[in-house]
Amino acid sequence: MEIVKEVKISENGFVFNSKTGDSFNLNPTGLALIKLISEGKELDEIKKEFVSAYEVDDLTFEKDFYEFFTLLKHHQIMVQSDPLEFK
Amino acid sequence: MEKLKYEKPVISKITAGVPSKFGLPARQKIISEIDGIPVSKLMEEYGSPVFVFSENTIRNTYAEARQAFETRYPKVQFAWSYKTNYLDAVCNIFHDEGSWAEVVSGFEFEKALAIGVSGSQILFNGPEKSEKDLTLAINHNACVHIDHFDELYLLMEITQKLDKKARVAIRVNMDTGIYPMWDRFGFNYENGEAWNAINRIMLADRLELIGLHTHIGTYIMAPSAYAIAATKLANLLVATHSKFGHWLKYIDLGGGFASKNTLKGAYMPGSETCPTFDDYAEAITNALISSEIPHENLPTLFLETGRALIDDAGYLLTTVLANKRSSTGRRNMVIDAGVNLLFTSFWYNLGVYPSKSPSEYLEETTIYGPLCMNIDVIRDAINFPHVKTGDQLVIERVGAYNVTQWMQFITYRPNVVLIDLEGRSHVIKKKEDLETLKNKEVKPE
The missing domain is CATH 3.20.20.10 (Alanine racemase)
Structure with missing residues (x-):
């Protein structure tokens, strides 16, 4: 699963999806996370980076990560074509 | 190296439209104590959920x-x-x-x-x-x-x-x-x-x-x-x-x-x-x-x-059980107090507030109770900050009708506490237990 090519993300956390016409704001953690996702990094790698950089434990981060991921799919920033795909 | 302060990652859609005449509240209201007693202390002593009267x-x-x-x-x-x-x-x-x-x-x-x-x-x-x-x-x-x-x-x-x-x-x-x-x-x-x-x-x-x-x-x-x-x-x-x-x-x-x-x-x-x-x-x-x-x-x-x-004298203190997303991405929250305790939630948009300083990010949320029933909705839509499982919330203005019209359903009805004029708390109705419910039941011989 990757970020769809129509989505542009600015350095200050503004997101525009030219496919749907929707725009979004990211908070600073959201921006850091989406950057790592767009680099194609996997959860384990991202989690390691976050836990070492932020005041967060790995379980809390994992929960938040999946919730964020669900929202990205909901806003069509990422597309899941197969409902059984799990990454 | 000092770690950065963590905030839950959030993406929020920018919606264009007619802005609210009243704007957003400048600051999220917090109820951290009732008549001088911290909410956390009341819940530690009397459990969750718990009704508190002043x-x-x-x-x-x-x-x-x-x-x-x-x-x-x-x-x-x-x-x-x-x-x-x-x-x-x-x-x-x-x-x-x-x-x-x-x-x-x-x-x-x-x-x-x-x-x-x-x-x-x-x-x-x-x-x-x-x-x-x-x-x-x-x-x-x-x-x-x-x-x-x-x-x-x-x-x-x-x-x-x-x-x-x-x-x-x-x-x-x-x-x-x-x-x-x-x-x-x-x-x-x-x-x-x-x-x-x-x-x-x-x-x-x-x-x-x-x-x-x-x-x-x-x-x-x-x-x-x-x-x-x-x-x-x-x-x-x-x-x-x-x-x-x-x-x-x-x-x-x-x-x-x-x-x-x-x-x-x-x-x-x-x-x-x-x-x-x-x-x-x-x-x-x-x-x-x-x-x-x-x-x-x-x-x-x-x-x-x-x-x-x-109405104003009664509060219900409750705990966040879970945060989840609906199939449409909407934020849902489950708390441990249901409509069986809050009859008035059927006609009021009850005020629900965090008991400590939450994240500044508000998101439209549906608050559900813990009953295994679809009607158990405390608030359909409320702009609410992100809170974690275990965080304590306060529902205000629940003094009228709730403790007379409440229903016992799938669990015990909670303690009711009164804080007196000297700021001391007293249980005025004890939480039910299995005995309370069983002692009126009769098995046919």
């Missing part, structure tokens, strides 16, 4: 209501509406402040007597009064507010049997411009039924008519409706005197004053739109004073307001 708020609200009426009218008497909250500790505070008791069932009558209220200071309302209940009321010299002709004739029969007099009033329903008109209770004013009932009672040997009662509805936002009601009752009072030479002792305007809760579908918050006690008092007392009743014969004004006196 004696200080009860007494202050009562004093405010009393002042509004007593500064405008010479004879005022409040009667505490038991059905709104009949926990002994709560009733005791109102009786200590000088309230009589207003009851609507044999059970409530017995409860008032058990608390120590004198029978002559009990107003007995409601459509359901059995022969046993009426006998109890007559024997205790209570005032029976007659609801219908069948009750009137039953009373005549009982007083004859007992060879005793009953002190009675009639409940009158009327058009005050309020919709829906509560015409299911009492005798109608406009079609002459109320006047008929008065005539019938005045001719009965063992019935002493001493008052007139009405209760025009609930959560009445228009004080002018009470003025109409007071005027119509004053007309009946004057007519009774003209025909029978008898001045009735009181006029009872019932209850129905709005609390500061926000009704579902309301545009503005109830705290901004609800009339004050002064508004109601001004309307009612002006109507009575400017009626044709001579000043020396002005009746005592009884008030049975319940909701407006107790």
Whole structure:
């Protein structure tokens, strides 16, 4: 699963999806996370980076990560074509 | 290297449209303590969920209501509406402040007597009064507010049997411009039924008519409706005197004053739109004073307001069980207090607040209770900060009706706590346990 090519993300956390016409704001953690996702990094790698950089434990981060991921799919920033795909 | 402060990653859609006239609140309200006791301490001691009542708020609200009426009218008497909250500790505070008791069932009558209220200071309302209940009321010299002709004739029969007099009033329903008109209770004013009932009672040997009662509805936002009601009752009072030479002792305007809760579908918050006690008092007392009743014969004004006196004093403390997303990405939150404890959540948008400083990011959220039922929704849509599992929340203005209309369902009903004037907390109703529920069950042999 990757970020769809129509989505542009600015350095200050503004997101525009030219496919749907929707725009979004990211908070600073959201921006850091989406950057790592767009680099194609996997959860384990991202989690390691976050836990070492932020005041967060790995379980809390994992929960938040999946919730964020669900929202990205909901806003069509990422597309899941197969409902059984799990990454 | 020092770690960065973590905030839950969030992406929020920018929606263009008509901006809210009121804008977003500048700051999320937090309720971290009740009468000086931290929410966390109350929950540690009494569990979660837990109802908490503030004696200080009860007494202050009562004093405010009393002042509004007593500064405008010479004879005022409040009667505490038991059905709104009949926990002994709560009733005791109102009786200590000088309230009589207003009851609507044999059970409530017995409860008032058990608390120590004198029978002559009990107003007995409601459509359901059995022969046993009426006998109890007559024997205790209570005032029976007659609801219908069948009750009137039953009373005549009982007083004859007992060879005793009953002190009675009639409940009158009327058009005050309020919709829906509560015409299911009492005798109608406009079609002459109320006047008929008065005539019938005045001719009965063992019935002493001493008052007139009405209760025009609930959560009445228009004080002018009470003025109409007071005027119509004053007309009946004057007519009774003209025909029978008898001045009735009181006029009872019932209850129905709005609390500061926000009704579902309301545009503005109830705290901004609800009339004050002064508004109601001004309307009612002006109507009575400017009626044709001579000043020396002005009746005592009884008030049975319940909701407006107790709603603000009650809180429900609850814990976040889970955060989740719906299939459409909407934020859902599950808390450990359901609609079985919060009957009023069916008609109010109850105020739900965090107990400690949350994230600044607000998102529209649906708050669900823990019951395994689809109807268990505490708030359909509320802008709420992100909170974690285990975080403690406070639901305010839940003092009226919830602890009388709550249902035991799939779990135990929680502790109810009162914080007294010295800031000490007391359990006033213990949490149920298996024994509470099992001890009324009987297995067939």
